[in-house]
Amino acid sequence: MSNFFKNVWRTLTFPFVLLYRIILFPFQIPSRVWKFLNTDPDETSEKTLIDHVEDFRAHLLWILIVIALAVGVSFYFTIPLMEYLAKPVGGLAKLQAIEVTEEIGVYMRVALTSGLTISIPFIAFGFWRFAATGLKAREKKFSLLAIPVATLLFVGGVWMTHRLLIPAALPFLGGFTEIAQVWTAKEYFGFITGLMLWIGLFFESPLVIFVLTYIGIIQPKTLARQWRLAVVIIAILAAAVTPTVDPANMGLVMLPMTLIYFFSILLSYLAAALRGKGAQEAENAEELGAGRPIG
Numbered sequence: 001m002s003n004f005f006k007n008v009w010r011t012l013t014f015p016f017v018l019l020y021r022i023i024l025f026p027f028q029i030p031s032r033v034w035k036f037l038n039t040d041p042d043e044t045s046e047k048t049l050i051d052h053v054e055d056f057r058a059h060l061l062w063i064l065i066v067i068a069l070a071v072g073v074s075f076y077f078t079i080p081l082m083e084y085l086a087k088p089v090g091g092l093a094k095l096q097a098i099e100v101t102e103e104i105g106v107y108m109r110v111a112l113t114s115g116l117t118i119s120i121p122f123i124a125f126g127f128w129r130f131a132a133t134g135l136k137a138r139e140k141k142f143s144l145l146a147i148p149v150a151t152l153l154f155v156g157g158v159w160m161t162h163r164l165l166i167p168a169a170l171p172f173l174g175g176f177t178e179i180a181q182v183w184t185a186k187e188y189f190g191f192i193t194g195l196m197l198w199i200g201l202f203f204e205s206p207l208v209i210f211v212l213t214y215i216g217i218i219q220p221k222t223l224a225r226q227w228r229l230a231v232v233i234i235a236i237l238a239a240a241v242t243p244t245v246d247p248a249n250m251g252l253v254m255l256p257m258t259l260i261y262f263f264s265i266l267l268s269y270l271a272a273a274l275r276g277k278g279a280q281e282a283e284n285a286e287e288l289g290a291g292r293p294i295g
Contacts, residue, residue, distance in 0.1 A: 037144075038137045056130055063119070063126045071115030078111045085110070085162075085192060088170050095185040106185045113193040117158060117200075124150035143211075150207055157203030158196045165199070165252050166192055195253075198241045202257055209264040213271035220268035230261050 074081075086092045097103050124147045132140050173181075212218040223230070238253040 037140050055133070059126045059130045063123050066122045066126075067115055067119045070118040071111050074111040074114035074118065078107055078114065081114055082107070082110050082189070085189065088167060089183060089188065092185075095183055095188055097185050099186065102184065102186050106189045109189055109193055113197060116197070117155065120154045121147060121151045146207060146211065150204060153203040153207060154200040157200035160203075160256060161196045161199045162192070165195060165256075168252055195241065198237075199253070199256070202237075203260060205260060206264040206267050210267045210271045213268040214275050216275065218268060220265060220272050223265045223268050227261070227265075231258060234258055234261065 083092055086095060089095065097106075099105075128143060128147055132143065135143060209218060209223070213220060234254055234257045235250070238250045238257065241253055
């Protein structure tokens with residue numbers, strides 16, 4: 001009987017409890033964030049592979065929800081964005097649509113590209129939140145820099161593609177022969193949005209290599225020794241990304257990608273140095289805690 005009254009009481013008070021928690025939640029965020037950033041992982045509790053997969057699935061679900069919301073927001077300015085992206089060819093009026101669903105397909109493609117770009121900070125935060133549970137307090141705070149860095153790298157890659165690569169590629173593609181160029185909207189926007197996304201993603205490689213080096217998976221000397229192989233792989237990627245196989249367009253894509261790779265090697269050496277310094281500080285702290293003289 002007592003359980004019945006408890007259930008009735010919980011049902012009646014549930015709306016008020018929920019409202020109270022909603023009102024209190026914004027005020028609890030700073031304290032929860034501060035506690036999370038200053039807490040080391042619990043080494044006594046070991047998570048299984050299934051637990052990690054479930055955590056990753058939860059974070060991935062939130063990322064997909066944010067991307068969907070960002071794409072929805074992008075619908076409000078997709079047409080002006082399409083007009084801006086079509087300026088190199090004289091505007092939207094210079095493009096053609098030869099399929100019934102081509103216009104809506106192009107519209108959705110541009111909106112999706114815009115939504116992904118807007119979502120980059122949250123995507124980076126989602127991956128950081130997943131990895132931060134296994135990091136120490138000092139590493140959590142330091143790794144927070146990865147969120148704005150990842151955003152700047154992706155946006156920088158998109159900006160460089162739009163401002164440098166596309167203006168240089170279009171005149172070459174359109175003036176290679178005397179054949180009149182009548183581009184469809186599907187081909188044009190597929191070309192520029194594909195380049196923007198791929199170059200933007202490749203611009204994230206310095207950050208990825210820095211993180212992998214810091215946790216000990218990659219060694220900078222290995223990256224430096226395998227630079228020839230890396231250039232070959234970059235050439236293959238450039239051939240896959242660019243719609244043509246002419247040397248000019250491949251070179252336009254290969255050049256920034258190659259420079260980014262060598263820049264990643266420098267960051268890898270920096271990450272290795274920071275990792276060695278952190279390990280030395282941890283060893284000194286252990287010796288100090290054990291009462292042994294340091295050095």
